[in-house]
Amino acid sequence: MESKLEQLVLRLEKAVAALEQKGRGVPPPPPPPPPPKPMAMEPKLVKDFDAEVMSQFATLEEKAKATKIPVITEITTKLREAFCSLRDLFLLADKCKKPTDQDLGKIVMPALKEFMESCKSIGFKNRDQNFHALAVADTIQTLGWMLAPHPAGYLKETVPNIDFNSNKVMTQKIEANTEWVKSLKEIAHKQRDFVNTHQKDGLEWNFNGEASAVEVWNKIKGTSFKGKKAAPKPPATKKPAGGAAALFAEITQLGDDITKGLKHVEKKKKGEKEKEKTPPPQPPKTKPAQPAPKVAQAPVKKPPRMYKNGNNTFYENYENETFELKEEDVSMSTGIFLSNCKKCRMDIKGKIKNVVIEKCNSCTVLCDTIICVIEVVTSQRSNVACRQKAPSITIDNSSETNLYLYKESKKCKIVSSKSTEMVVHFSISENEEDADSWVTHVIPQQFETLITRNGMKTIPIEPETDQFVLFIMQSKISRK
Numbered sequence: 456m457e458s459k460l461e462q463l464v465l466r467l468e469k470a471v472a473a474l475e476q477k478g479r480g481v482p483p484p485p486p487p488p489p490p491p492k493p494m495a496m497e498p499k500l501v502k503d504f505d506a507e508v509m510s511q512f513a514t515l516e517e518k519a520k521a522t523k524i525p526v527i528t529e530i531t532t533k534l535r536e537a538f539c540s541l542r543d544l545f546l547l548a549d550k551c552k553k554p555t556d557q558d559l560g561k562i563v564m565p566a567l568k569e570f571m572e573s574c575k576s577i578g579f580k581n582r583d584q585n586f587h588a589l590a591v592a593d594t595i596q597t598l599g600w601m602l603a604p605h606p607a608g609y610l611k612e613t614v615p616n617i618d619f620n621s622n623k624v625m626t627q628k629i630e631a632n633t634e635w636v637k638s639l640k641e642i643a644h645k646q647r648d649f650v651n652t653h654q655k656d657g658l659e660w661n662f663n664g665e666a667s668a669v670e671v672w673n674k675i676k677g678t679s680f681k682g683k684k685a686a687p688k689p690p691a692t693k694k695p696a697g698g699a700a701a702l703f704a705e706i707t708q709l710g711d712d713i714t715k716g717l718k719h720v721e722k723k724k725k726g727e728k729e730k731e732k733t734p735p736p737q738p739p740k741t742k743p744a745q746p747a748p749k750v751a752q753a754p755v756k757k758p759p760r761m762y763k764n765g766n767n768t769f770y771e772n773y774e775n776e777t778f779e780l781k782e783e784d785v786s787m788s789t790g791i792f793l794s795n796c797k798k799c800r801m802d803i804k805g806k807i808k809n810v811v812i813e814k815c816n817s818c819t820v821l822c823d824t825i826i827c828v829i830e831v832v833t834s835q836r837s838n839v840a841c842r843q844k845a846p847s848i849t850i851d852n853s854s855e856t857n858l859y860l861y862k863e864s865k866k867c868k869i870v871s872s873k874s875t876e877m878v879v880h881f882s883i884s885e886n887e888e889d890a891d892s893w894v895t896h897v898i899p900q901q902f903e904t905l906i907t908r909n910g911m912k913t914i915p916i917e918p919e920t921d922q923f924v925l926f927i928m929q930s931k932i933s934r935k
Contacts, residue, residue, distance in 0.1 A: 498549040500653060504542060507649045511642045512538070518635040526584040527635060530577055530591045534639075537570040537595045538646075543676050544601060544658070547668060550675075553660035554668040562672050563601050570595045586623040590636060593617045594643050600650060605916065607655050608901050610647045612875060617643055757795070766808070767792060773799050780804060787826060793818060812837055831856055841867070850874045861887060871898055 512535050519531040544563070554562070571592050578588030593616050603609035617640055624636045665671055759773045767790040770778065774797045782805035785791075789807040793799070798817045803810070806824040812831045819838040822829070825845040831837050833852045840859035841848075850856050850871040860867065860881045871877055877898040884892030899915035906912075 498545065500549070501542060501545050503653060504545060504649060508642065508645050509538065509542065511638070511645055515635070515638040515642060518631070518638050522629075522631040522635055524584065524632075526577060526581045527587055527632070530574055530584075530588050531635075533570055533573055533577075534591050534594060534642075537566070537598060538642075540566045540570075540676065541598055541601065543672075543678060546675055546678075547672050548658050548660045549664070551661060551664040551668040551671050552666055558669050559602065561669060566676075567595065567598060586620045587632070587636070590617055590620040590624060590639060593620060594639060597643055597646060600654075601658060604657065605901065606650050606657055608916075610650055612900070614643050614647050766790060769794065770799075770801075771795055773797075775799070778802070793820065810839075812839070850877055853877075869898065875900055 516528075516531055516535075519528045522528075547562075553559075574588045574592040574595065578585040578592075581588070593613075596616070597610055597613045599613070600606035600609045621636045621640055625633050627633075757772045759771065759776075761768070761770050763769070766786075766788040769792045771794045776796075776799045778799070778801040780791075780801070780803045785803065785805050785807045787806050787808060790809050790811070791801070791803060791807060792811045792813065793801060793815055794811075794813045796815045796818055799815070800819045801821070803820070803822040806826065807822070808825075809827040810820060810822060810825060810829045812818060812820060812829075812834050814832070815834040815837060817836045818834070819840075820829075821840045821842070822845075823841075824843040825841065828847045828849055829839060829841065829845055830849045831839065831851070831853050832849075834856070835853065836855045837853065838857045838859070839848070840861075841864035842861050844863050845867045847868045847870065848858060850869070852873045854874065855876045856874065856878070858869070858877075858879045860879065862882070862885075865881050869879070877900075879896050879898065880893055882889070882892045883894055886892060899917060901916040902913050903916055904911055904913045
């Protein structure tokens with residue numbers, strides 16, 4: 456008891472001494488540091504983008520690591536960096552007024568071009584993963600909706616383009632690569648759904664924000680990619696304390712109650728137990744006969760051939776060939792049909808009836824005068840040049856068609872259906888040899904239909920700026 460009183464007296468003496476020092480002018484302790492500044496709240500659009508699109512990258516990166524191929528991990532990182540640039544653009548739109556189209560091109564175009572060219576280079580150096588790199592490049596191309604006047608329509612056309620190279624990856628029948636490319640396509644679809652929900656009419660800018668969008672972009676670009684955080688690890692589960700000692704203590708505590716609920720089972724004779732243990736004999740199982748595996752047959756390559764049927768001349772199944780038809784080889788009733796050819800060039804001199812390009816890839820046709828029509832059907836990357844006259848040109852179910860029209864052929868009528876990326880080149884000067892006088896225009900691919908008092912009215916929707924369309928066409932990576 457006395458020791459406790461002594462301790463209490465000592466504590467009181469210390470408290471009194473501290474009060475006396477404070478009364479003599481001892482400086483008070485320094486004030487606590489100010490609380491940290493609250494972090495800037497991110498815009499709702501950025502939060503929605505993180506939740507709906509960027510959250511998918513954790514799965515994609517896991518699938519990339521599962522392939523154990525460094526190239527796939529590298530192009531996955533490139534894709535994430537590209538989508539982080541889109542996130543930076545959302546932050547820019549929240550801070551700044553809408554820039555001019557020229558300034559917006561300076562902000563978006565260099566980044567898109569850099570990412571696509573980087574994937575192109577990686578695919579070229581690593582031919583085994585070429586289709587993987589091309590699929591990522593096609594996915595990066597979908598980010599061009601930032602410049603398109605109709606983002607939903609742009610994504611509706613570009614997202615299916617990913618299937619070409621993605622299917623090439625799947626045909627390799629490597630499970631890890633297939634799972635990775637499925638996650639890649641899922642990100643593209645999530646982006647399309649996000650734009651249809653939040654950005655259907657285009658990116659919204661801050662009307663009262665800063666005017667110098669380019670300067671602000673130079674400060675914030677790359678912040679989303681540099682500031683990305685690793686996914687939080689799940690908390691470790693703690694093992695229950697006590698171990699074996701706690702178990703025996705609980706058993707001891709239960710006592711006789713531990714045997715409550717148990718049923719009494721009568722003992723069986725030894726012979727009965729043995730009979731139960733030995734199962735009756737069963738006939739041996741015969742495995743069903745398995746069908747012989749089917750051997751995949753390689754596609755048969757048809758031999759090239761050229762033949763005539765009446766006044767029509769047919770060129771079929773040629774590759775990397777050049778044909779020159781002189782005036783004495785053709786007549787006004789001659790029809791030229793180019794079918795299932797690849798990387799061929801044909802120069803036709805004189806006047807003929809018609810030209811048909813069907814199921815061709817990367818073919819070029821130059822002609823003088825056409826009496827009826829030039830047709831491009833189910834073909835890709837076709838180039839057609841008419842030096843004199845052609846009353847009509849038809850493009851059906853084709854993509855990446857370039858038409859070069861000279862002075863007299865500019866009066867022709869162009870009819871297109873179910874086709875994409877159709878570009879017309881012509882000169883606006885009398886001197887057609889001047890390369891600077893040639894201009895480029897894109898044929899519309901979308902239309903707007905209105906119901907009027909007298910019926911219906913359909914108006915073509917002007918495509919995005921020619922400069923952007925040409926960039927996409929020139930940047931598109933060549934497919935095998």
